[in-house]
Amino acid sequence: MTQTTTSVLGEMIDQETTGGRFMGSGELDTGLRLIVESLRAHAAEITKVRPPKPELAEEYARLMARAGEARGRALLYPYIGSGLGNGALVELADGSVKWDMICGIGVHFFGHSDPALIRETVLGSVSDTVMHGNLQSGFEPYELSELLLAEAAKGSRLRHCFVAAAGALVNENALKLCYQKSGGAPRVLAFKDCFMGRTVTMSQIGDAAGNRIGIPLSTLVDYMPFYDAAAAARMGKERHIRMIADHLRGYIERYPKQHACFVFELVQGEGGFNTAPREFFVELMTICKEHGIAVWDDEIQAFGRTTSMFAYDGLGLGEFVDVVTVGKMTQACATLFTEAYNPGPGLLSATFTGSGAACRAGCHILRRLADGGYYGEGGKIAQHAAAFKAQVEALVARRPAWFPAVGAGTLADAPRDLCGGWGGMMRFTPFGGAKDRITRALKACLEEGVILFSCGHGPYHIRLLPPLGVMKLEDWPRVFECVERGLARVAD
Numbered sequence: 001m002t003q004t005t006t007s008v009l010g011e012m013i014d015q016e017t018t019g020g021r022f023m024g025s026g027e028l029d030t031g032l033r034l035i036v037e038s039l040r041a042h043a044a045e046i047t048k049v050r051p052p053k054p055e056l057a058e059e060y061a062r063l064m065a066r067a068g069e070a071r072g073r074a075l076l077y078p079y080i081g082s083g084l085g086n087g088a089l090v091e092l093a094d095g096s097v098k099w100d101m102i103c104g105i106g107v108h109f110f111g112h113s114d115p116a117l118i119r120e121t122v123l124g125s126v127s128d129t130v131m132h133g134n135l136q137s138g139f140e141p142y143e144l145s146e147l148l149l150a151e152a153a154k155g156s157r158l159r160h161c162f163v164a165a166a167g168a169l170v171n172e173n174a175l176k177l178c179y180q181k182s183g184g185a186p187r188v189l190a191f192k193d194c195f196m197g198r199t200v201t202m203s204q205i206g207d208a209a210g211n212r213i214g215i216p217l218s219t220l221v222d223y224m225p226f227y228d229a230a231a232a233a234r235m236g237k238e239r240h241i242r243m244i245a246d247h248l249r250g251y252i253e254r255y256p257k258q259h260a261c262f263v264f265e266l267v268q269g270e271g272g273f274n275t276a277p278r279e280f281f282v283e284l285m286t287i288c289k290e291h292g293i294a295v296w297d298d299e300i301q302a303f304g305r306t307t308s309m310f311a312y313d314g315l316g317l318g319e320f321v322d323v324v325t326v327g328k329m330t331q332a333c334a335t336l337f338t339e340a341y342n343p344g345p346g347l348l349s350a351t352f353t354g355s356g357a358a359c360r361a362g363c364h365i366l367r368r369l370a371d372g373g374y375y376g377e378g379g380k381i382a383q384h385a386a387a388f389k390a391q392v393e394a395l396v397a398r399r400p401a402w403f404p405a406v407g408a409g410t411l412a413d414a415p416r417d418l419c420g421g422w423g424g425m426m427r428f429t430p431f432g433g434a435k436d437r438i439t440r441a442l443k444a445c446l447e448e449g450v451i452l453f454s455c456g457h458g459p460y461h462i463r464l465l466p467p468l469g470v471m472k473l474e475d476w477p478r479v480f481e482c483v484e485r486g487l488a489r490v491a492d
């Protein structure tokens with residue numbers, strides 16, 4: 001694994017400044033080593049799933065009630081962490097230990113209490129301020145930008161990068177770049193079922209009615225159908241793609257020069273881990289290019305998790321992308337853009353870019369992703385995807401009654417309909433994708449020791465964003481033992 005250095009400033013500055021000497025000091029190094037040793041020793045106690053401790057039940061319930069009271073609504077999951085985990089296992093404050101297969105919706109790719117990552121976050125926390133900002137900053141956010149841009153330079157024209165604290169914020173920044181470049185074109189093209197975050201604008205573009213209740217609709221969005229494998233199988237892939245391309249041309253004819261951008265999720269996240277072949281995206285992106293419509297690729301959920309670091313690379317779409325947003329596993333989020341989209345002064349700024357801990361952790365994660373053997377056909381992510389699929393197929397074979405046809409599919413379509421996603425974005429679909437049973441299954445699985453979540457707007461799927469950075473292939477049968485126990489409670 002890549003050794004990360006204490007310094008982000010360079011050798012000379014480290015020697016000549018007091019700050020540099022502090023960061024390189026033996027005392028700091030000793031402190032770090034003590035922290036990491038203690039962390040390792042405690043984490044080593046966490047080796048398998050265990051149930052909650054009865055003696056903690058009352059106190060845990062009180063914590064849950066306080067959290068719900070503070071927030072104004074009960075927590076979706078009865079989850080409060082104890083502050084420690086070990087790889088893919090995490091301890092909750094009720095003393096239980098669970099497999100974490102959702103990782104805060106994809107944030108903890110290197111699992112829980114990873115010693116190298118903790119070391120970086122401590123280092124990021126001892127610099128002079130908590131948060132870096134646009135006016136006054138350490139180098140950390142720029143180093144994160146450089147690392148992202150170096151990876152992006154391999155297959156795209158992305159040249160610059162702007163860091164911000166949340167996915168929805170970097171999406172807001174992306175949209176502003178597109179609006180400004182277009183000279184104020186007011187419309188946005190987006191896919192049906194897309195998700196983009198929860199600011200006022202992103203809630204409007206995101207295609208979930210429940211997420212925009214009570215929000216005045218001020219953003220003009222034209223929704224496009226996403227690729228539908230079943231329709232493509234019925235009518236032929238080329239014809240299906242042609243029909244969707246005609247749909248796009250229809251919007252452009254109806255509103256000439258009115259579209260600032262088309263926002264793509266190359267794997268739909270909240271929408272159901274829906275994928276599409278390269279030619280689908282090429283067709284739509286080519287039309288965008290012909291009409292000066294920005295191609296914006298939202299990889300906030302997909303970045304790092306597919307079989308290439310940027311999902312657009314895996315699909316060979318680097319030549320098309322104008323703006324790309326990343327987040328979640330990068331800890332601090334970012335908007336990357338080409339020279340042509342570099343905005344005028346004043347468009348992008350904010351008090352915060354990100355915390356030192358988040359930026360340093362993000363840099364560490366990017367280095368580890370780059371040379372950890374994760375990507376490509378035979379990479380670790382592809383191996384895990386195959387192991388996951390094998391587990392689902394074995395479960396379907398053992399328990400066929402739990403896996404009726406999904407939607408319009410038949411059992412003969414099982415491999416396609418029952419198990420899907422791309423790389424480390426994994427889904428499977430028991431109980432015909434019925435919402436109530438999937439919801440009950442998630443709760444039962446949580447009680448049986450595995451944290452999962454759902455995706456899709458009907459059919460609903462069980463979603464996994466596992467910590468593939470620390471998971472072993474031999475963990476999969478252990479995870480699926482819990483899954484099977486959980487599903488059994490809903491099936492019976």
Ligand SMILES: Cc1ncc(COP(=O)(O)O)c(C=O)c1O
Nearest residue numbers: 166167168195196197269300301
């Ligand atoms: C594709 C996509 N875009 C944007 C976001 C919003 O990110 P955040 O929740 O950090 O604001 C998400 C979050 O799930 C996402 O999946």
